[in-house]
Amino acid sequence: MLEDGLREDELFRHLSSIKEKDRSYRKVLSSMCSIPHPVAVRAHNIFIESNLGDPGLFMGTASLEAELIERLGSLMSLPEACGYATSGGTESNIQALRIARENAGKKSPNVIIPESAHFSFEKACDILSIEMRQAPSTEKYIVDTERMEDLIDGNTIGMVGVAGTTEYGTVDPIEHLSDIALDRDLFLHVDAAFGGLVLPFIKGSPPFDFRLDGVSSISVDPHKMGMSTIPCGCIMVRNPDFFRSTEVDTPYLTVKKECTLCGTRPGGPVAGALAVLDHLGRKGMIEVVERCMENTRFLIRGMEELGHPVAVQPSVNVASFSCDETPDGWIVSRTRHGHMRTVCMPHITRETLEEFLKDVGEM
Numbered sequence: 001m002l003e004d005g006l007r008e009d010e011l012f013r014h015l016s017s018i019k020e021k022d023r024s025y026r027k028v029l030s031s032m033c034s035i036p037h038p039v040a041v042r043a044h045n046i047f048i049e050s051n052l053g054d055p056g057l058f059m060g061t062a063s064l065e066a067e068l069i070e071r072l073g074s075l076m077s078l079p080e081a082c083g084y085a086t087s088g089g090t091e092s093n094i095q096a097l098r099i100a101r102e103n104a105g106k107k108s109p110n111v112i113i114p115e116s117a118h119f120s121f122e123k124a125c126d127i128l129s130i131e132m133r134q135a136p137s138t139e140k141y142i143v144d145t146e147r148m149e150d151l152i153d154g155n156t157i158g159m160v161g162v163a164g165t166t167e168y169g170t171v172d173p174i175e176h177l178s179d180i181a182l183d184r185d186l187f188l189h190v191d192a193a194f195g196g197l198v199l200p201f202i203k204g205s206p207p208f209d210f211r212l213d214g215v216s217s218i219s220v221d222p223h224k225m226g227m228s229t230i231p232c233g234c235i236m237v238r239n240p241d242f243f244r245s246t247e248v249d250t251p252y253l254t255v256k257k258e259c260t261l262c263g264t265r266p267g268g269p270v271a272g273a274l275a276v277l278d279h280l281g282r283k284g285m286i287e288v289v290e291r292c293m294e295n296t297r298f299l300i301r302g303m304e305e306l307g308h309p310v311a312v313q314p315s316v317n318v319a320s321f322s323c324d325e326t327p328d329g330w331i332v333s334r335t336r337h338g339h340m341r342t343v344c345m346p347h348i349t350r351e352t353l354e355e356f357l358k359d360v361g362e363m
């Protein structure tokens with residue numbers, strides 16, 4: 001710790017120089033986060049000191065969280081869905097498996113997840129001492145439901161389906177998983193961290209939400225395609241009783257019980273997330289998603305013309321290609337199968353993609 005504090009101008013000169021070491025999003029095709037919408041930043045700043053961990057103190061902010069859950073619940077076809085704002089998809093997935101485990105009450109619990117599921121499930125299973133059984137994907141990079149069913153036994157506490165996979169932008173056959181869940185009386189968690197704010201705005205998207213009776217919980221992240229500030233995820237459940245199992249007594253707080261994983265929780269990103277949804281409305285969200293999807297199709301056409309086929313036609317704005325090299329100055333990621341993975345987030349413009357394709361062509 002410094003003995004004498006820095007002057008404000010010195011401090012901020014230093015911070016600005018450090019910030020320059022961060023990448024700007026311009027040539028970043030690997031991220032599922034983006035530049036937050038200006039209304040999100042403005043709303044976030046208004047609620048900068050609010051703590052949702054003590055909702056009795058911050059009743060206004062708590063009402064915004066309830067509104068956010070109502071908006072997202074409606075988007076997921078269940079306006080009365082019960083939920084709360086998390087720090088993102090990882091926390092939502094941990095909580096979903098925690099609820100599934102408590103709900104099933106098995107001695108040696110296991111959960112069946114698609115091989116393509118996000119690595120946060122590995123963390124969740126480790127923390128919760130649940131055996132993670134991975135079901136392989138088909139050649140379309142969606143889970144093979146027959147293989148999934150084969151893995152179910154008497155100790156299975158639930159299944160996971162992904163709506164908008166991190167690596168290929170595909171959607172698992174959630175309708176079929178929902179039938180299996182109902183048939184075998186299992187908890188079904190849908191990880192729609194990415195797709196939850198994309199698929200509802202695309203006509204003809206496959207069903208993945210609470211319309212399917214077997215879906216028990218869904219996670220949706222406003223800090224991805226919701227353009228909110230970080231961190232903002234949401235976990236929603238069909239049955240409010242599900243949260244009983246994660247409740248603890250909080251005798252000295254303004255509320256006497258808490259079902260969340262984190263204690264202190266920021267109100268700013270929640271205000272930011274709601275601000276974006278209310279400012280853009282359904283029409284504005286459709287425009288944003290359409291632009292991202294048009295850009296994704298443009299990129300796929302361009303890459304294919306250059307001899308780099310897309311691994312699978314995605315259902316959301318994530319596209320992965322057979323292309324071993326990466327042009328200088330660009331950030332893409334690599335899937336576990338070695339494909340070049342790209343995400344056309346709102347910060348990726350048509351001009352940026354033209355520049356990217358030109359550089360790929362010159363590699």
Ligand code: 0PR
Binds near residue numbers: 032
């Ligand atoms: N579920 C899915 C389907 C995801 O894609 C992700 C994250 C998560 C859960 C976990 O969400 P949180 O990271 O919010 O806990 N997917 C991105 C990924 O791992 C996260 C990311 C975002 C990574 C921006 C890098 C980046 O620059 O690729």
